[in-house]
Amino acid sequence: MALLVQKYGGTSIADAERIRHVAGRIVHDRAAGNDIAVVVSAMGSTTDELIELARSIAAAPDPRELDLLLSTGELVSCTLMAMAVRELGADAVSMTGAQAGIRTDTAHGRASIVALDPKRVRRELDRGRIVIIAGFQGTTEDSDVTTLGRGGSDTTAVALAAALGAERCEVYTDVSGIYTADPRVVPDARQLSEIGYEEMLELASYGAKMHPRAIELAAWYHVPVLVAGSAEEAGSTEERPGTLIHDLETPTGGEMASTGEMEARDRVSGVTYERGVARITIRAVPDRPGIVASVFEPLTWGNVSVDTIVQNASADRLTDVSFTVAKADAGAALDISRRVASEIGAAECVSDTDLGAVTIVGTGMQNAPGYASRMFRALADAGINIEMITTSQIRITCIVAEAQLDEAVRVLHAAFELDKP
Amino acid sequence: MALLVQKYGGTSIADAERIRHVAGRIVHDRAAGNDIAVVVSAMGSTTDELIELARSIAAAPDPRELDLLLSTGELVSCTLMAMAVRELGADAVSMTGAQAGIRTDTAHGRASIVALDPKRVRRELDRGRIVIIAGFQGTTEDSDVTTLGRGGSDTTAVALAAALGAERCEVYTDVSGIYTADPRVVPDARQLSEIGYEEMLELASYGAKMHPRAIELAAWYHVPVLVAGSAEEAGSTEERPGTLIHDLETPTGGEMASTGEMEARDRVSGVTYERGVARITIRAVPDRPGIVASVFEPLTWGNVSVDTIVQNASADRLTDVSFTVAKADAGAALDISRRVASEIGAAECVSDTDLGAVTIVGTGMQNAPGYASRMFRALADAGINIEMITTSQIRITCIVAEAQLDEAVRVLHAAFELDKP
Numbered sequence: 001m002a003l004l005v006q007k008y009g010g011t012s013i014a015d016a017e018r019i020r021h022v023a024g025r026i027v028h029d030r031a032a033g034n035d036i037a038v039v040v041s042a043m044g045s046t047t048d049e050l051i052e053l054a055r056s057i058a059a060a061p062d063p064r065e066l067d068l069l070l071s072t073g074e075l076v077s078c079t080l081m082a083m084a085v086r087e088l089g090a091d092a093v094s095m096t097g098a099q100a101g102i103r104t105d106t107a108h109g110r111a112s113i114v115a116l117d118p119k120r121v122r123r124e125l126d127r128g129r130i131v132i133i134a135g136f137q138g139t140t141e142d143s144d145v146t147t148l149g150r151g152g153s154d155t156t157a158v159a160l161a162a163a164l165g166a167e168r169c170e171v172y173t174d175v176s177g178i179y180t181a182d183p184r185v186v187p188d189a190r191q192l193s194e195i196g197y198e199e200m201l202e203l204a205s206y207g208a209k210m211h212p213r214a215i216e217l218a219a220w221y222h223v224p225v226l227v228a229g230s231a232e233e234a235g236s237t238e239e240r241p242g243t244l245i246h247d248l249e250t251p252t253g254g255e256m257a258s259t260g261e262m263e264a265r266d267r268v269s270g271v272t273y274e275r276g277v278a279r280i281t282i283r284a285v286p287d288r289p290g291i292v293a294s295v296f297e298p299l300t301w302g303n304v305s306v307d308t309i310v311q312n313a314s315a316d317r318l319t320d321v322s323f324t325v326a327k328a329d330a331g332a333a334l335d336i337s338r339r340v341a342s343e344i345g346a347a348e349c350v351s352d353t354d355l356g357a358v359t360i361v362g363t364g365m366q367n368a369p370g371y372a373s374r375m376f377r378a379l380a381d382a383g384i385n386i387e388m389i390t391t392s393q394i395r396i397t398c399i400v401a402e403a404q405l406d407e408a409v410r411v412l413h414a415a416f417e418l419d420k421p
Numbered sequence: 422m423a424l425l426v427q428k429y430g431g432t433s434i435a436d437a438e439r440i441r442h443v444a445g446r447i448v449h450d451r452a453a454g455n456d457i458a459v460v461v462s463a464m465g466s467t468t469d470e471l472i473e474l475a476r477s478i479a480a481a482p483d484p485r486e487l488d489l490l491l492s493t494g495e496l497v498s499c500t501l502m503a504m505a506v507r508e509l510g511a512d513a514v515s516m517t518g519a520q521a522g523i524r525t526d527t528a529h530g531r532a533s534i535v536a537l538d539p540k541r542v543r544r545e546l547d548r549g550r551i552v553i554i555a556g557f558q559g560t561t562e563d564s565d566v567t568t569l570g571r572g573g574s575d576t577t578a579v580a581l582a583a584a585l586g587a588e589r590c591e592v593y594t595d596v597s598g599i600y601t602a603d604p605r606v607v608p609d610a611r612q613l614s615e616i617g618y619e620e621m622l623e624l625a626s627y628g629a630k631m632h633p634r635a636i637e638l639a640a641w642y643h644v645p646v647l648v649a650g651s652a653e654e655a656g657s658t659e660e661r662p663g664t665l666i667h668d669l670e671t672p673t674g675g676e677m678a679s680t681g682e683m684e685a686r687d688r689v690s691g692v693t694y695e696r697g698v699a700r701i702t703i704r705a706v707p708d709r710p711g712i713v714a715s716v717f718e719p720l721t722w723g724n725v726s727v728d729t730i731v732q733n734a735s736a737d738r739l740t741d742v743s744f745t746v747a748k749a750d751a752g753a754a755l756d757i758s759r760r761v762a763s764e765i766g767a768a769e770c771v772s773d774t775d776l777g778a779v780t781i782v783g784t785g786m787q788n789a790p791g792y793a794s795r796m797f798r799a800l801a802d803a804g805i806n807i808e809m810i811t812t813s814q815i816r817i818t819c820i821v822a823e824a825q826l827d828e829a830v831r832v833l834h835a836a837f838e839l840d841k842p
Contacts, residue, residue: 016474016477016478019478020478050497053437053497053501054500054501054504056437057437057440057441057501057504057505057508058504058505058507058508059508061504062503062504062507064514064515065500065501065503065504065507065514065515066500066504068496068499068500068515068517069496069497069500069501071496072493072496072497075489075490075492075493075496076471076474076490076493078489079475079486079487079489079490080474080475080478080486080490082483082486083475083478083479083482083483083486083487084478084479086479086483086486087478087479087480093485093486094485094486094489096489096566098564099564099565143519143520144520145517
């Protein structure tokens with residue numbers, strides 16, 4: 001008998017019919033002998049509708065008020081789900097974030113979980129009940145309701161799985177798992193059966209179906225996460241199709257040699273992309289200690305979130321600093337950069353707002369430099385110019401023209417043979 | 422500087438525009454130097470919509486789940502109201518029932534307040550903030566959310582006014598106060614400027630705009646309650662039009678003689694009515710101790726709520742017992758009564774389902790029997806037959822044919838000259 005934490009997103013529970021369908025799956029998994037704790041998002045587009053309602057009253061709603069307002073979406077879905085499960089003859093109980101013991105800091109709208117005491121969840125599970133928990137929310141020490149921001153319900157589910165020592169956390173969504181690339185862009189993209197936390201983190205950072213924050217938490221606590229579709233038939237929990245995000249086993253030396261698994265590991269897992277990228281370049285920045293801080297501190301104060309930063313090697317003690325921001329922030333970023341440039345004696349600032357990022361992700365890349373050259377060659381052969389390059393341990397990202405982004409994804413998916421198992 | 426607790430009902434805050442209008446009134450009263458705590462109901466028909474949503478999932482939703490679901494309606498309205506007040510430049514903070522310190526028993530769907538610790542409300546008021554509280558809800562000792570049942574937000578407001586020692590509780594609604602009769606039935610019905618708790622209780626029991634339970638609480642704690650319209654211009658809080666429900670001063674003997682106030686007090690305050698009344702009569706019940714209990718206990722077990730009970734003087738140790746129930750309960754009541762009748766050896770059961778109740782209310786009636794005869798005469802002159810009579814200290818109720826109910830109300834309103842101040 002396993003303890004499973006399941007999370008259902010808004011699309012999976014958008015109306016009464018879909019709630020009943022999901023309730024059927026939950027009861028099916030309980031009947032198979034598992035203890036089940038369920039985390040739900042708000043139904044369909046409820047959260048957006050509540051935000052719209054708030055904006056019809058106040059252009060910039062107070063964050064504390066907005067949090068209490070938004071938290072009602074998950075209260076509605078968790079009570080309805082508990083009712084639907086009970087209708088099927090199983091025993092269920094709903095819980096607010098507070099009742100589930102989710103304590104957060106006071107950063108309304110983007111609160112972090114500081115402690116999770118699952119004793120009440122545990123007590124109800126021990127009584128044989130299915131526990132349905134409102135995702136996305138917690139309370140501060142002062143009993144003020146907070147929301148966890150984007151990806152909040154995923155974070156609730158993983159945190160709860162960690163606190164309960166669950167066998168695994170199952171994230172059900174409207175896609176059937178994690179793919180080698182976005183199937184809307186690459187028709188022959190293939191679903192992965194498993195992926196490591198770090199690779200998933202890189203994929204997720206560019207739009208995959210789980211929030212990086214929840215994956216980080218899962219990695220830290222070694223919680224296996226199954227990403228799967230909620231629409232399919234339930235089947236056995238053992239053989240459920242989907243993508244398992246977990247600690248990939250590192251083969252020992254002997255195994256490597258005998259099974260050839262080393263090659264299998266050293267490969268690209270997927271291609272991911274991001275539209276709407278803008279690049280700002282500050283030219284001829286005097287290269288002295290502290291100069292980068294004086295560029296980026298004002299951007300932080302101006303609430304501009306910077307993605308990628310590249311600083312070239314300097315010539316004549318002058319260097320070019322480039323960074324990318326979301327297209328929406330480009331105007332603000334350019335204004336701030338121009339002010340800073342004149343203060344620090346840099347030459348000029350230029351921006352390019354029609355860019356996108358394409359990324360290949362895979363473990364072991366750092367030690368196999370052939371990947372970078374294969375990537376650059378594949379893009380070159382397709383006539384796609386690379387504007388900027390950044391790499392990490394398990395990722396290579398190229399900034400290209402947004403108009404060529406889809407083509408870049410397809411070219412790389414083919415170049416790394418991701419359509420083949 | 423007074424401390425006022427204001428309550429706004431669902432119709433007064435049914436949309437963003439009306440929320441802004443009410444926010445304007447609140448800020449106006451705060452600017453006049455008052456401390457303000459506000460209790461809000463759910464917007465418009467939200468509660469009914471949530472009940473419908475629950476019923477689309479479960480025919481008989483679990484009461485604990487339903488309570489948490491319904492409580493979201495008031496969370497939405499209190500956060501929006503706090504935002505609207507802040508938009509007008511005043512400082513406001515919303516609170517859930519739990520945050521406002523409202524502790525209840527565990528009777529989900531009809532919980533009673535067992536304790537109210539307003540220290541957080543007080544703290545926020547002391548900081549100069551307007552506090553907006555979600556009505557209709559509280560929490561149990563186990564932190565489960567409960568709702569207070571019908572009239573719940575009125576009860577929240579009065580309880581809070583009592584706990585805070587507020588100068589008065591103001592209940593704003595879509596009518597401008599309490600009338601001598603329903604203006605839809607009696608066009609020349611007159612608004613009362615004041616009324617005692619007990620009279621109001623009798624009026625409210627038959628459909629006036631405040632719940633009897635909230636009035637009982639106000640009477641117990643001597644909280645003056647102003648019932649007024651929310652649509653009018655705010656004006657001065659001192660001279661706000663409406664009906665004040667409070668302890669009517671009892672004149673001393675000397676004053677009575679000199680001012681003639683005694684007469685003024687000994688008068689009918691209003692006429693009220695209830696449609697859809699059914700009467701069940703059990704004939705020839707053996708008149709022995711315990712017999713009435715054996716009739717009414719099974720009705721209680723069958724969840725039938727009995728309004729008025731009349732037992733005639735017995736002849737030959739046989740008595741007739743009549744009682745009224747809501748028309749919707751008539752079938753169940755008749756079935757149960759027939760079973761009981763055969764068990765206790767009564768003759769037969771008959772029912773009449775097309776009745777209504779008309780009631781005159783006024784202090785001092787008991788000591789002035791002329792009122793009863795005037796009431797009976799007025800009805801007789803109009804050709805209205807009286808089916809059943811019950812009286813209390815401050816009320817006389819006649820059960821009449823439902824078809825003649827409106828006419829009965831008009832006749833009595835005229836007979837007691839209620840159109841004259």
